[in-house]
Amino acid sequence: MWYYPISGLINGLTLSLLGIFVFARNRKSPLNITYAIFCIFISFWSYSYFLWQISKNSKEAFFWCQMLMLGAIFIPSSYFHFVTTLIDKYSEKNMRRIVYFAYLLAGFFAILNFTPLMIIDVKPRLRFPFWPTAGSAYKYFLIYFAAYSIYGCYLLLKEAKKAKGIKRNQVLYVFIGSVLGYIGGATNFPLWYDIKIYPVGNILSSVYVSLVAYAILRYRLMDITVAITRTGIFIAVYTFVLGLPFAVAFLLKNRLTAIFGGYWWTLPLGLMAVLATVGPFIYIYVERRAEARLLKEQRRYQNTLKQASLGMTRIRDLRRLLDLIAHIVTKTVKISYAAIYLYNKDTDEYLLQVSRDKGKGRNSPIRLDSKNPIVVWCAYKHQPLIYEEIKRQKEDLKTELYSDLEEQMRLLNASVVIPSFLDDRLMGFIVLGDKLSNQVYTRDDINVFEVLASQAALAIENAQFYEETKHMQEQIAQAEKMSTIGTMADGLSHQINNRLYALSLIAGDTIDTIRMTDTSTCAPEVKEMINQINHALNRIQTNVIQGGEIVRGLLKYSRQDDTTLEPLDLSTVLDNTLEMVQYKVKLSEIDIHRDFNNLPKIKGNLVQLEEVFFNFIDNAYDAILERKSTLKEPGYRGRITISALPKSDSTVEITVEDNGIGIKSDNLKKLFTPFFTTKTSSRRGTGLGLYVIRKIITDTHKGNIQVESEYGLGTRFILELPVSI
Known part of the structure; x- marks a missing residue:
């Protein structure tokens, strides 16, 4: 018969430890508090049960029977209080009244407990020397006990049917634990009415409360x-x-x-x-x-995802790769929604690349900046985000961090967010919606998705590298074409000049013929027609002259130079540059200011320095256009300022400053890298201009170049060039 006192002692110790542990984990959580109160009453009943079973006489046994009944009386009310808190019903006014009424009934039965109406006496039954005899009020206690216990289980079952994911699993654990616990505890009641059934299920109380503790403390519950x-x-x-x-x-x-x-x-x-x-x-x-x-279905899709992750690195087309990942995930795992966000270094944002939606028409954010709570969490923690966990943490801890995370995940329609890392760099993340089966994402699921995300990061890096390499080859080919055109410039300019010269001669001869012809006897209509022809021929001659100037400028710009350095006046360099740049840049749309006087001549190569300032003005013009279209500031007008002053006896400092869109801080260190460009317009460059400029300034002219910029305000280039002695 030692099973019964030992079972009571085990129950008491187990419940006490679990109650303290759960309460200590989060002292502010209503769920943890109500669970701890529930444990107090069951452990009080259990310790009294143990002391009753080892009592030496009837008086002692009767006292401990009253004590265990005192604990048992408050079990249904504290249990119902805990259940309503778990399923978020306690805040409802009617449900709170039912909880209050339960405690009121418990108080009433607690008073009756110390009268013969509850326990008449103790007497031998079966192998127990002291078993209580029920009083007349005991049956009403049983009705109260059963009513609140069954109603609590009913609410749990009802919640489990409509809940999903982790919440559903949590409620089911508590429900099954409740059923086991009450079945086990109910085996104590028959002997009160001399029905000869042993209370063999007593130990199930420990199992019951352990399951409940597991459901409270664990987030990723076992299915x-x-x-x-x-x-x-x-x-x-x-x-x-x-x-x-x-x-x-x-x-x-x-x-x-x-x-x-x-x-x-x-x-x-x-x-x-x-x-x-x-x-x-x-x-x-x-x-x-x-x-x-x-878990046949779960193992099937997990194996499919593992196989897919191994084959992704062979796909070079980035768009096709992302479409494939989203398609495999939604179809294989059967989830309602999936989306992939990738980092864009130009904008310092994570942009939505692809999404799959099973019919609910979700509107997800197109971009997330690098300071978004989800991005910061993933980058810092290197862990997946699970919506139900975040929601629980928000309710328990009531911190701004979890509130922000919960809101952002809701906006993303995310049940799970899986970060994708390459080394320690956050490449992007995969957003997963609910499973169509309403099942939870298990620990095994999360592990498989993490492997998939890791392999996806490598595949994405490979695809991006392939695309960049392809783009670079196209740029090199274009640069080679431009170089070839430059080589052909001498021959082409000669041919074009011949045609222009022929047009000029024809137009000039015709004008002279008209001038020497007597038109006094002509009809007014004929005179008007002759005047129009004369005007048109004059326009042809004017355009021929302009065309010749363009050809001479192109020839001078493209002709290979022997890099000979000679004394140059900065104003002459700028005049020649503006003469060429006017055919690419609408100078009427911007203001160009010169701020230098009595400047010593610089030692430089005219053609190369013209190329340097040509690129500066061209880039500044693009930045001005981008600021105008992006910020849309009323009254804004582009401005380029070129200033210079002697820095020492041997060098001159030249500053080229614009009020364009500016350059982001992350891009400044990459500015002189070959094929890197910050231009986003249709005039997107090759990314070679500034690289060539630095080579000209530092290698050919033995000077120095620096850049300063603030995004949204403008950019300043600072050159140091040698003085001609």
């Missing part, structure tokens, strides 16, 4: 079906392992005694040793077979 299956297999296997030797000893004792004499016990003992050895292996084998059947 409830798997948990029940594992528990059932464990009980079945070890019932067989431990029960068979006892059955052999009980049923075959006489035969074994006849065969082995006084050593009959060696066979059951040996059988127990063998079964104890093979028992774990039997359990593992049966468990694996059972889980293979239960």
Whole structure:
């Protein structure tokens, strides 16, 4: 009979420790507080149960029966209070009244507990020396106990049907624990009315409260079906392992005694040793077979995702790669929504690249900046975000961080966010919606998605590198074409000049002929026509002259130079540059200011310095256009200022400053890198201009170049060039 006092003591210790532990984990959480209160009353009942079972006389036993009843009276009310808190119903006015009424009834029965209306006396029943006899009010207590317990279980079951994900699993754990606990505890009631049933289920109270604690403390709960299956297999296997030797000893004792004499016990003992050895292996084998059947669908899509992650690195087209990832995830795992965001270094944002939606028409943000709470969390924690976990943390901790994360995940329609890293660099993240089956994302699911995201990061890096390499090759080919055109410029300019010269001669001869012709006798209509022809021919001559100037400028710009350095006047360099740049830049739309006087001549190469300032003015013009279209500031007008002053006896400092859109700080260090460009317009450059400029200034002219910029305000280039001595 030691099972009963020991079960009471085990229950009491287990419940006390769990109540303290859960409460200590979060002292401000209403859920943890109500669970701790619930544990107090059950542990009080359990300790009293233990002391009642070891009582030496009826008076002592009667006292501890009253104490255990005092704890039992408050179990239904505290349980119902805990359940309404768990399912977020306690805040409702009507439900709160029902909870208050439960505590009021508990107080009423607590008063009756110390009268014969609840317990009449204690007397021997079955093998128990002191078992209480129910008073007339005890049946009403049972009605109260059953009503609130059953109603609480009903609310849990109702919530489980409409809940999804982690919340559904959590409620199901509490529901199953409640059923087990109340079935076990209810085995104590029959003997009160002299119904001869042993209270064998007493120990289930520990199982019950342990399951509830697990549901409160754990976020990524084991699938409830798997948990029940594992528990059932464990009980079945070890019932067989431990029960068979006892059955052999009980049923075959006489035969074994006849065969082995006084050593009959060696066979059951040996059988127990063998079964104890093979028992774990039997359990593992049966468990694996059972889980293979239960989780067949889950294992299937996990294997598919693993295989897909291995093959992604062979895809070079970035768009096709992202479409494939989203398609595989939504179709294989059968989820309602999936989206992929990738980092864009030009804008310092994470941009939506692709999304798949199963029919709800979700509107997700197109871009997230680098300071978004989700981005910061992923970059700092290197961990997935699970909506139900974040929501629970928000409710429990009530901090701004979890509130922001919960709001952002809701805007993203995300149940799970899986970050994708390459080394320590956050390449992007995968957003996953709910499963269509309403099942939770298990730990195994998260692990597989993390592997997929890791492989995706490598595949994306490869695809981006391939695209950049392809673009670079196109730019090199274009640069080679331009170089070829420059080589051909001498021949082409000669041919074009010949045509222009012919047009000029024809137009000039015709004008002279008209001038020498007497038109006084012509009709007014003819005179008007002759005047129009004369005007048109004059325009042709004017355009021929301008065309010749353009050809001479192009020839001068493209002609290979021998890099000879000579004394140059900065004003002459700028005049020649503006003469050329006017055919690419609309100088009427901007203001160009010169701020220098009595400047010593610089030692430089005229053609190369013209190329330098040509690029500066061209880039500044593009930045001005981008600021105008991006910021849309009223009254804004572009301005380029070129200033210079002697820095020392041997150098001159020249500053070229504009009020364009400016350059982002992350791009400044890459500005002189070959093929890097910040231009976003249709005039997007090759990314070679500033690289060539630095080569000209530092290598050919032995000078120096620096850049300063603030995004949204403008850019300043500072040159140091040698003075001609």
